[in-house]
Amino acid sequence: MPSVVTRFAPSPTGDLHIGGARTALFNWLYARRHGGKFILRIEDTDRERSTPAFVQAILDGMTWLGMRWDEGPFYQTDRMEIYRKEAERLLAGGNAYRCVCTTGELEQRREEMKARKEKPRYDGRCRNLPPEASMGKPYVVRFKAPLAGRTVVRDMLRGDVTFENGELDDLVILRTDGTPTYNFVVVVDDASMGVTHVLRGDDHLNNTPKQLLIYEALGYPVPGIGHFPLIHGMEGGKMSKRDAETSVMKYKEMGYLPEAIVNYLARLGWGHGDQEIFSVAELQGLFSLEHVNLSPSRFDINRLQNLNAHYIKEADAERLAALVVPFLNARGIDASPSPWLARAVSTLRERSRTLAEMADSMVYYFREKETDPKAAAKFLTPEIAPVFEEIAEAFSVLPEFSPAAMEASLHAIVEKKGGALKVHQPIRVALTGGTASPGLFDVMEILGREEVVRRLSSAAKRIRPG
């Protein structure tokens, strides 16, 4: 029995969210750090909004980021019998009761409480209803929370947080249709799955005392509990699409590497001295709750981009070539992995922050791009046309089309013209359609002699028709 068992328990009502991914990451790292077990549990008790497609999306996201779970995925919809039994136990022990209030009534009362500037919560109207009263009526089962006393959450990150029980609500544990709700199943599952450490977002801190009461009523041992802060958008507040893309897989589509995402997420709310770059193996060895920050951090795409650029620089050219292919395809380029593509990728890796940027920059390796008008006006001047033709001629008879040979040949031509001629930028514009590119001779080598000669000649013709 491992001493540490953590879990990630998303509800399949959307793609794997950036915030969810970090919750998963912290749990996963914590388990790995302590030689423990990491469980994946799908909280699909909301039949209305849960879909198999979202389950798959979450699994895909986890897999892409490389977070392997040791057990599961468990589905709560497969465990209904367990919840029913436990709810029964609560009912029998007087820790739960049937409530026949309708959603309409509840909503109305909530509004009234808000109007009276009170904390809106269930008024306990059915707490002492005799069992017969619910006969033949639709009912929910509510947990009977104590009215007095206080409940202390011993948070592993924040210390003790005290709640007055009077502030707590009699929460619904079984819906009218008999399905269980979150605050109840999460306790039953964590206990029955042997979860030792519940690490989750701040937004659950207020739920915790209620859950603690359920642990107690059911006679379960209480696990270690910790709440870390949420990830905010740049404008503050829970991260939303208004700030940045929130779906993890969207970042894959935007050309981010999974190791960059993991590194970035790990550093959001956690740190280890001044270190910025962490491999997964390092994180697994270093992650600790003591260094998790208590205040929310903002999702800053600049930092992610910087990290992504770093990992693109480090990645194998072959791997990058394979990864960039779909991005090229999306741009209407029929590319496939090859040693040539790997060489092409190598010329761009130092100047691309994402695979999408890389693909954008690579277009001229595959087809002649339309020349940027400003660049053409500045560099494709009439005087340069004959020089292009001369270079094209010289290049076509070069014994070897190597960078050194090209450079020597080019140098000779410039010397012949008096040495003051600026040819690099004009050639770059003729070859790539713009003023920014990898080293000129690298570009020429990737393009190949034939294509270089062709583009130079065609540029010359365009400048000076006929």
Next chain:
RNA sequence: GUCCCCAUCGUCUAGUCAGGCCAAGGACACCGCCCUUUCACGGCGGCGACGCCGGUUCGAAUCCGGCUGGGGACGCCA
């Protein structure tokens, strides 16, 4: 509104638990310079923060209180 959490550069953070090593360090972004066939990369430099008030102390970013500010929760969602 009620309850709960939080508070160091624009952003991520080191330092806070064990007060002096901090006239607060690193990184991203931004600006400048260098390198250079362009753009990048890289190097160097710059800008830039302990929210405020009070207390404890010889000494406070660090401890305590208040204020202010930010955030979260208040569902038959999770």
